[in-house]
Amino acid sequence: MKQPSLPLPLGFLASGVHAGLKGKDKPDMALFCSRLPALTVGMVTTNKVKAAPAKHTEKALKAGFKIQAVVVNTKNANALTGRQGERDVQATVREAARLLSLPPQAVLVHSTGVIGVPLPMPKILLGVRQCVLRLSRAGGLDAANAILTTDTFPKYGFRTLKLGGKKACLTGFAKGSGMIHPNMATMLVYLLTDAGVNRGLLNRALREAVGESFHRITVDGDVSTNDSVILMANGACGNKPIASRGADYRAFAGALKELCLDLAKAVVRDGEGATKFVSITLQGASDEADAYRAAMAVAKSPLVKTALFGADPNWGRVLAAVGYSGAAVDEFKAKVVIGGYRLYDGGREVAWSRDRLKKILSQRDISIVVDLGLGKARTTVYTCDLSDGYIDINGRYTT
């Protein structure tokens, strides 16, 4: 996914700077900006303890304001910071609006990092100024790097497409490595496009894309206080704004889905401490809901994830997790296949070799397929292994 430079859609600028929140000159603040007011839709964490910036974003999205700027800071989540946290959001919004000559309602701010500590406002305000000064068409990669926390690589991508004869562009950014679990939204994700799309269809396309990407990944099952996915469409490519579910909508929604899935997979691949990327396909389920909850139970199970880390041929934990997921399961109909290797088939004896399975589990990419043999529903979700790296990162996160 890495590339030398990252195209931004027409009318968009970006920047990433070191504002002194993190040590060692690490970039820690970013700004995404559209020269034109952009129709903006999004999804915010369902955690009832929402960070002040997440609450602000939720309100702005609900009001339907056209957005032109999103300020992002890392290191500090501005969550559980009381009224002071809300005042700090407002102060950041005001400063960005002033410097960019925008109305305050066109500005969003997002934070990610430690919970329960007040924002260092002097640094933040100075950071906003630096971000504004550095805004450029070539600033995409800087922004991609500046939104990271425990991530080990930046996550971004783009798609180009033709909409009514016009060339449109869609560029996406994600950060997220721990506290990753779907619950109507995950992590911080910015999707920028110069396509014109009406609000209803923009919303629909985002929800469909998130449903098949960010809602199908888990790292640790913890739901963040700050997750937000934002899609900004400024219409600068000049297409006749998409207003029906015809070919143009399908092209746009398809590109968005692909991009979101790429970003979601990158988040899992970079899960905290992850050494393996694991896809779990649950097929033959009675219905969609069963397929999803069974797949997610496997993807979340600490016992499955530690066995994957250790390449321990302990496949029984996969069906044990399906068993407590709530999904209908009959052990005499279920099958388990890992890396193409059949290990369990409805309770009939399967001759499998520990060595061969250990070899499969030692690879960096692992596919697990569970067939419940009960129906036709099917889903695929993505997870990573659980390693001592996760313990190490999260046992000293604030220190």
Added chain:
Amino acid sequence: MKQPSLPLPLGFLASGVHAGLKGKDKPDMALFCSRLPALTVGMVTTNKVKAAPAKHTEKALKAGFKIQAVVVNTKNANALTGRQGERDVQATVREAARLLSLPPQAVLVHSTGVIGVPLPMPKILLGVRQCVLRLSRAGGLDAANAILTTDTFPKYGFRTLKLGGKKACLTGFAKGSGMIHPNMATMLVYLLTDAGVNRGLLNRALREAVGESFHRITVDGDVSTNDSVILMANGACGNKPIASRGADYRAFAGALKELCLDLAKAVVRDGEGATKFVSITLQGASDEADAYRAAMAVAKSPLVKTALFGADPNWGRVLAAVGYSGAAVDEFKAKVVIGGYRLYDGGREVAWSRDRLKKILSQRDISIVVDLGLGKARTTVYTCDLSDGYIDINGRYTT
């Protein structure tokens, strides 16, 4: 909880032997036996993928058979072993019944260990014979040691009480270290008593005791395929069998509750890789269900548990977990107190010292109190930290 010897209730015998399932002469099979037919009640895992022995136990309990013997093997769970697994249960039952001159329906067998591997029946049958030969009134500690898997110490306890002028005894055994999460039953637990109690009240006392003990602990959130809690009452102490909820019932139920809580706490203290014992009290919740789900979300959160392991003063993760638990929460009313130290108070600034909190988190026993400030419901649950020891144990469990 350790003591030089362990009294067994009148009429009970026990043994623990090395049957060659584990290496290095480690004890790996146990037998609990009552000379008199014992009224027996119990609870079995709610996992839909139940091990063959768990299914057999469920059926026997439902039929209301009086039980006289429980054979336990470790190292192999006899789960996901198809019809062969069921036949192996029957063969074990038959051999124990034959050697003990009991009807087969008076015998239960339990297994714990790796899932999906057939039992090594020659060793198991030889182990049954050894267990029968070693049965004795002094065999309690041997049995307590022989039911362990990844446990690092045996878990047992006893209570004596007066029932209608007769001295009664209640002795309990538990094993369990990983795959610990409440779901109507947990781990393997054997509760033996010479008290006489009618079936309805025996059942009631067990369900109440489990609800306040084994259902309030979690190690890793994985629900086992083999969990069983068994309570055998043979009436040998000679009391008039308890048939009403009077003083005798209250004495018996109280002793059972205490014993179960002791055993449950010991399971958490010995959680896989655990370095800390953590009690989480959730008070001021709108209702019982909210108190329980919020407390359990904190107890399960990998981010809370790794921070506890690392003594990282990252208390914000506690309320973040409450926030996604589904419980009603208002950040402007909630309070967080760890080790008696107030860290968060309804979003008002609290001056807390990282050093002091780090010191509290470095202790072996940690109490977390969350007050939601919304109502009067309250519960306490128990968990342990998540350390690299857990990863180490579970990354090489079968190897």
